[in-house]
Amino acid sequence: SGFITLDRGFKNTGSTKSAITFLDGENGILRYRGYPIEQLAEKSTFLEVAYLLIYGELPSQPELDKFLQEIRIHTLVNEDMKKIFDGFPINAHPMGILSALVCSLTAFYPESVGDMNPEQEHLSIIRILAKMPTIAAWSYKNHMGHPVNYPKNRLDYCSNFLYMMFALPVEEYEVNPVIADAMNKLLILHADHEQNCSTSTVRLVGSSRASLYSSVSAGINALWGPLHGGANQEVIEMLESIKADGGNTNKYIEMAKNKASGFRLMGFGHRVYKNFDPRAKIIKKAADQVLTQLGIKDPVLDIAQQLEEAALHDEYFIERKLYPNVDFYSGIIYRALGIPTNMFTVMFALGRLPGWIAQWKEMRESKEPIGRPRQIYTGYTERNYLGIKERK
Numbered sequence: 525s526g527f528i529t530l531d532r533g534f535k536n537t538g539s540t541k542s543a544i545t546f547l548d549g550e551n552g553i554l555r556y557r558g559y560p561i562e563q564l565a566e567k568s569t570f571l572e573v574a575y576l577l578i579y580g581e582l583p584s585q586p587e588l589d590k591f592l593q594e595i596r597i598h599t600l601v602n603e604d605m606k607k608i609f610d611g612f613p614i615n616a617h618p619m620g621i622l623s624a625l626v627c628s629l630t631a632f633y634p635e636s637v638g639d640m641n642p643e644q645e646h647l648s649i650i651r652i653l654a655k656m657p658t659i660a661a662w663s664y665k666n667h668m669g670h671p672v673n674y675p676k677n678r679l680d681y682c683s684n685f686l687y688m689m690f691a692l693p694v695e696e697y698e699v700n701p702v703i704a705d706a707m708n709k710l711l712i713l714h715a716d717h718e719q720n721c722s723t724s725t726v727r728l729v730g731s732s733r734a735s736l737y738s739s740v741s742a743g744i745n746a747l748w749g750p751l752h753g754g755a756n757q758e759v760i761e762m763l764e765s766i767k768a769d770g771g772n773t774n775k776y777i778e779m780a781k782n783k784a785s786g787f788r789l790m791g792f793g794h795r796v797y798k799n800f801d802p803r804a805k806i807i808k809k810a811a812d813q814v815l816t817q818l819g820i821k822d823p824v825l826d827i828a829q830q831l832e833e834a835a836l837h838d839e840y841f842i843e844r845k846l847y848p849n850v851d852f853y854s855g856i857i858y859r860a861l862g863i864p865t866n867m868f869t870v871m872f873a874l875g876r877l878p879g880w881i882a883q884w885k886e887m888r889e890s891k892e893p894i895g896r897p898r899q900i901y902t903g904y905t906e907r908n909y910l911g912i913k914e915r916k
């Protein structure tokens with residue numbers, strides 16, 4: 525009833541009040557709970573940032589110890605979940621496995637639907653934080669046709685994930701601290717980004733009082749799309765095909781400018797950042813560092829730099845304020861860390877998890893009503909039913 529405003533893509537609609545993440549797209553500012561992303565990426569750890577996002581403050585030492593210990597004791601997934609996992613074909617995309625298994629947690633913990641007491645809610649949060657890396661690493665093992673590794677709880681969060689991903693029963697595996705540190709930084713940079721597509725999905729699904737697991741699973745599916753988190757896989761694939769095509773970056777810049785081509789420069793542009801993406805700046809620097817530390821020379825890094833250089837001086841990109849976004853350089857680091865291309869968006873999901881949890885929790889605590897947008901109807905006015913023989 526009344527007057528309905530149309531805002532396709534919600535370009536100018538606030539869906540909620542939130543005290544979690546501050547984002548100023550004109551000036552390239554991103555802060556979690558007031559702390560600049562640059563400081564957190566430099567000094568913090570991923571689980572400390574998760575605590576900050578979810579509970580609002582950086583933890584004291586005893587608070588952090590308790591949080592880490594709680595996560596540690598929940599890293600196993602129910603053995604029955606392995607039967608679901610075993611049913612996936614070997615070429616299944618890890619994002620499909622991740623969303624299915626995360627959603628299945630609702631079936632394993634049915635008390636997580638609807639109203640929960642504070643302990644139950646806390647347990648949902650701990651469980652999903654603890655189990656996602658296990659499920660994510662297993663989704664890769666499925667793809668490789670390798671046996672899964674059970675978590676090793678003496679390892680920290682990132683090292684444990686790397687161990688579950690890469691250790692094989694046939695040889696010793698030591699986590700490289702350079703790789704674990706780089707992963708820690710990448711996860712922090714992805715940890716929240718206010719009301720983006722996947723987070724809005726988590727809030728919308730959660731607003732029906734669906735479980736945290738179902739809400740996050742919906743967020744994983746939203747993230748998978750190539751215009752959102754799926755862009756990090758697309759970027760590397762694009763850079764590789766440019767390389768295979770002789771490295772002619774100008775040809776691809778021209779293609780991206782021609783709408784009829786249907787080609788977009790993946791990793792460029794952002795709904796909110798119209799100056800630069802502060803995460804992209806940090807990631808570009810980290811990519812240089814990590815490649816040097818690991819002694820890797822990746823030719824697609826040169827292609828990426830040439831593309832960026834060309835785009836930053838091109839009228840089309842300048843006019844539309846299109847800059848490299850977080851996904852543009854992250855794939856280059858993931859690749860240097862040995863993460864396969866089809867796992868890039870899974871890494872994004874692991875990073876975004878604390879943000880999804882924090883936003884889901886805030887939505888419940890602020891007693892947000894069920895999300896239910898309206899529409900402007902453009903279909904037929906009333907008409908009469910015709911029997912099948914009377915139809916044309």
Ligand code: CMC
Binds near residue numbers: 720752754790849851
């Ligand atoms: N290459 C070429 N042209 C582009 C690009 C691009 N990557 N991005 C936007 N444009 C053009 C677009 O065609 C439009 O032109 P015009 O005004 O002439 O019609 C103008 O720039 C504005 O773009 P829009 O599509 O209206 O902007 P949006 O806010 O709806 O979309 C976006 C934002 C991120 C979906 C888009 O920039 C895009 O598709 N980028 C490539 C995919 C990508 O890198 N996604 C990752 C986003 S960052 C992290 C994340 O969410 O995962």
